[in-house]
Amino acid sequence: MAMSKRDAGSTRHVLVIDDEPDIRELLELTLLRMGLEVTPVGTVKEALAQLSKGQFDLCLTDMRLPDGEGLQVVKHIQSQNLDIPIAVITAYGSTENAIQALKAGAFDYLSKPIALDQLRTLIKSALNLDQAAPQTSGRSGDASSRFLGNSQALQNVRDMIDKLARSNAPVYISGESGSGKERAARMIHEKSQRAAKPFIAVNCGAIPENLMESEFFGYKKGAFTGADQEREGFFQAAQGGTLFLDEVADLPLMMQVKLLRVIQEKKVRKLGSPAEEPIDVRIISATHQSLAQRVDDGRFRQDLYYRLNVIELRMPPLREMRDDVPIIAKAVLGRVAEQLGMPLPQLSNGAQVALMHYNFPGNVRELENILERALALSNGHTIEEGDLQLTPDSQSGDDDTFVAGSGDKYPLQDYLDRVEREAILEALEKTRFNRTAAAKTLGITFRSMRYRMERLGIN
Numbered sequence: 001m002a003m004s005k006r007d008a009g010s011t012r013h014v015l016v017i018d019d020e021p022d023i024r025e026l027l028e029l030t031l032l033r034m035g036l037e038v039t040p041v042g043t044v045k046e047a048l049a050q051l052s053k054g055q056f057d058l059c060l061t062d063m064r065l066p067d068g069e070g071l072q073v074v075k076h077i078q079s080q081n082l083d084i085p086i087a088v089i090t091a092y093g094s095t096e097n098a099i100q101a102l103k104a105g106a107f108d109y110l111s112k113p114i115a116l117d118q119l120r121t122l123i124k125s126a127l128n129l130d131q132a133a134p135q136t137s138g139r140s141g142d143a144s145s146r147f148l149g150n151s152q153a154l155q156n157v158r159d160m161i162d163k164l165a166r167s168n169a170p171v172y173i174s175g176e177s178g179s180g181k182e183r184a185a186r187m188i189h190e191k192s193q194r195a196a197k198p199f200i201a202v203n204c205g206a207i208p209e210n211l212m213e214s215e216f217f218g219y220k221k222g223a224f225t226g227a228d229q230e231r232e233g234f235f236q237a238a239q240g241g242t243l244f245l246d247e248v249a250d251l252p253l254m255m256q257v258k259l260l261r262v263i264q265e266k267k268v269r270k271l272g273s274p275a276e277e278p279i280d281v282r283i284i285s286a287t288h289q290s291l292a293q294r295v296d297d298g299r300f301r302q303d304l305y306y307r308l309n310v311i312e313l314r315m316p317p318l319r320e321m322r323d324d325v326p327i328i329a330k331a332v333l334g335r336v337a338e339q340l341g342m343p344l345p346q347l348s349n350g351a352q353v354a355l356m357h358y359n360f361p362g363n364v365r366e367l368e369n370i371l372e373r374a375l376a377l378s379n380g381h382t383i384e385e386g387d388l389q390l391t392p393d394s395q396s397g398d399d400d401t402f403v404a405g406s407g408d409k410y411p412l413q414d415y416l417d418r419v420e421r422e423a424i425l426e427a428l429e430k431t432r433f434n435r436t437a438a439a440k441t442l443g444i445t446f447r448s449m450r451y452r453m454e455r456l457g458i459n
Contacts, residue, residue, distance in 0.1 A: 012127055013037040017047045017061035017073060018089065023114070027060060030116055034123065044068040048076060051084075058126050059086040060110075063097050071101055078105040085126040085166075089114065095264070095307070102169035102310045111264075118266055121280045125168065125240075128193045146183055148331050149324025153316040157184065160313050165191035170263070172308050173286040175315030178365030181286040182246060184315060189242040194282060197241030202234050205250035209445035212255045214271050217262075223272025235268045238281045248285040248308065249294050252447055253301065260304045283308065318360040318367065325356045328364065332371050333383075342380060350385035358390055421456050424449070428458075 014036050016027045024040040031038045039056070041047050044067050050056075051073075059077065061070035070088050077086050085107035090097045098109040108122050147154055164171055165188050173181045182201060189199045207215055214223075218233030234243060245251075251259065262268050263283060267276040285308045294300035318325065329347060337344050347355075351374075360366050374387040423442065431437035439449035452458075 011035065011037050012057040013039065014123075015047065015050055015056045015059045015061075016040045017044075017059070017065065017070065018042065019062065019064075019066050023062070023089075023112075026114065027119070030119060031123070034120065036123075042066070044070075044072050047073050051076065051080075051082065055082060056084050058123065059084050060089065061086065062089045063091070063094070063101070071097075071104060074101055074104045074106050087122055087126060095303070099306060099310055102167070105167070106169070107166075108168040115278075117278050121278065125193065125280060146187060147180065148327050149321055150327070151321040151324045153320050154324060157313070157315065161187050161191065164188050164311060164313065167311075168282050169310045170283045170285070170308050171311050171313055172291070173284065173313045173315060174291070175286070175288065176317050176361075176363055177288045178363035179315040179317055180364060181288075181315055182244065184313060185242070185244045185284045185286065188284060189244075189282075192242075192282075194241045198238050199242050199244065200234055200238040201244040201246060203246045205247040205448065206443065208440070208443055209252050209255070209447070212252070213258065216255070216259070217268045218270040220270050220272035223270070227272070230270075233268070233270070235262065235279050235281055236277075240280050242282045242284055245283065245285040245308075247287050247289075249287040249289045249291055249300060250448060251300075252445055253299075256301045256304050260301065260307060263304075263307050318363045319358075322356045325367070326352050329355060329367060329371060332368050333375065336368075336372055336375055340375075345375060345378060345380060346382045348382055348384050351383050351388055354385045354388055354390050417456060420452065421458065424452060424456070424458060 012035075014031050016024055016031070016038055018024045018027065018040075019042045021042075024042070028038045028040050039050055041050060042065070044065050047059075047061065051059075059073065061073050063070045074086055074088065077084050086105075087108045087110060088098065088101040088106050089110045089112060090101075091112055094111070098111075101109060107126050110119060110122060147158060161184060171185075171188060173184055175181050185201070186199055189195060202216075214227075214231070214233065216233050216235060218231050218236050219227050221227055221230045262279070265276070266280075267278050269276045291300060291305055291309065295302050295305050318328075326347065329352070333347070334344050355367070355370075362369070370388055370390075371383070373389070374383045377389075378384065378387045424438070427438040427441045428435070431441060435449055435453075436446055439446045442449065444452075
């Protein structure tokens with residue numbers, strides 16, 4: 001019989017739904033040995049009846065049942081706002097079913113045949129979520145305050161982060177450069193049951209291709225020349241926590257294959273090791289590029305795309321939150337002034353209006369640069385519109401659009417392209433135009449080198 005909500009010190013109660021008696025028995029024995037109470041049922045109807053009697057602490061359900069699908073149970077729990085993590089059990093290789101369940105609100109999934117070590121890891125993770133809920137809600141307000149502003153676009157982001165924090169599903173964060181993708185990933189982690197475990201951020205575009213496997217999965221001593229001691233990889237370092245893959249679109253295809261297998265199997269193998277080891281890591285990925293377009297271009301695997309993009313969080317550009325600009329600007333000025341040991345300067349009305357009408361191609365990161373420069377040019381008490389060095393964009397013909405007028409760092413993308421072109425040409429000259437050697441000098445892959453040269457028109 002289902003039990004009502006208990007306090008944190010009482011025994012946890014799990015609802016198990018599976019029509020195969022031997023699977024039910026396996027799950028029940030495993031859970032009982034973990035000190036949990038179990039209610040096993042074999043149909044959707046029985047499951048809904050048990051859920052109506054009280055609140056469980058966890059629900060495990062098979063996807064295929066005699067009178068329906070486990071997905072019905074997932075949707076029922078979501079629609080009734082029941083505070084119960086639910087994990088689904090899918091047939092081996094049924095990727096589509098697992099993704100469908102995660103999108104519907106499932107906490108996580110297991111594949112048949114069930115690996116008991118993965119089952120125990122999932123249960124511990126899910127029940128920790130329930131235990132930590134009261135503490136997390138108190139910490140949530142602090143984390144949410146990192147995104148300053150009251151716009152609807154920003155409120156939508158906060159609401160989505162709250163929802164994502166209660167799941168283990170992979171999250172894909174899209175958005176322009178400087179829009180706060182890593183900050184959002186950290187907030188999801190800090191508000192989740194994984195908050196006490198590591199948050200490991202990895203820039204996929206900054207790792208040389210020949211080092212990727214050892215960096216991600218680690219290696220045993222003697223695995224290759226120079227491996228004089230055993231080393232943990234990113235996955236081991238993030239054990240129990242969150243692995244944030246920034247600029248995931250830059251992963252080479254071979255590494256995409258290996259990453260897909262790790263996500264599916266939830267195991268990694270160190271270089272030089274004969275055995276795999278289970279991992280409990282949540283994947284959050286991000287890129288400023290269109291990952292869907294990369295799939296269409298054949299540069300990103302479609303199967304990996306679907307595994308990473310289970311739930312998408314879109315970070316709005318600053319130009320969609322114009323009313324928030326003064327609030328963000330004041331916070332930035334406060335931080336910069338504190339670093340410089342000076343009183344907080346004020347933004348004049350003219351300066352505020354100018355900032356609110358600027359398009360910010362570099363988003364918050366560009367706002368920070370503009371204000372730091374303006375503070376240096378101002379009288380130290382008030383920042384005027386002229387200190388911002390913003391002028392109407394004569395090319396667009398739109399009086400409401402501003403661009404930075406003086407200095408050679410704006411527009412931002414043009415400046416970044418010039419810097420990138422100069423660095424590539426310098427590396428090519430040093431290596432007598434050996435592209436492979438130049439790529440190694442720059443710390444990028446040959447594939448990335450070729451793509452950048454094509455984009456910048458370097459022959």
